[in-house]
Amino acid sequence: MNQKKFYIVSAEALPEIFIKVAEAKRMLQVGEAATVGEAARKTGISRSAFYKYKDAVQPFQDMKAGHIITFYALLKDNPGVLSSYLSIFANSGANILTINQTIPTNGCAGVTISAETSEMSEDLDAMIARVGAADGVLKFEILAG
Secondary structure, eight states, rough: OOOOOOOOOGGGOOHHHHHHHHHHHHHHHHHSSSSSSHHHHHHTOHEEEEEEETTTTOOOOOOOOOEEEEEEEEOOOOHHHHHHHHHHHHTTTEEEEEEEEEOOOOTEEEEEEEEEEOOOSSHHHHHHHHHHHSEEEEEEEEEEO
């Protein structure tokens, strides 16, 4: 059985056609274009290119709805750091499902959180930026989602 593989890739590394297909899909979704032909014209791609890639290209932001995302952080082992980190999730509307923390060594602890993100009131990118800027967060990344 041939199982699909998925990758999270920075938009800067993608061929331009993928970005344009994603933009055309967005235009159709929000009503900026009424037809595939119109969306294709506005983004500068052919209809055949749109149809070729439409099912394979999905912006990560669109994938978060109704999904569980697993995050990893390396936190300083200082009082209040974990609490502050968890409050960012709570304030964003993410529903934390699991938390796993390693025993602190060398003044740091790894924390893995799986969270349901469909009810988030905050944009995922904004939450990620807040976590990355939080005091005591040394590293923050998405492991799966």
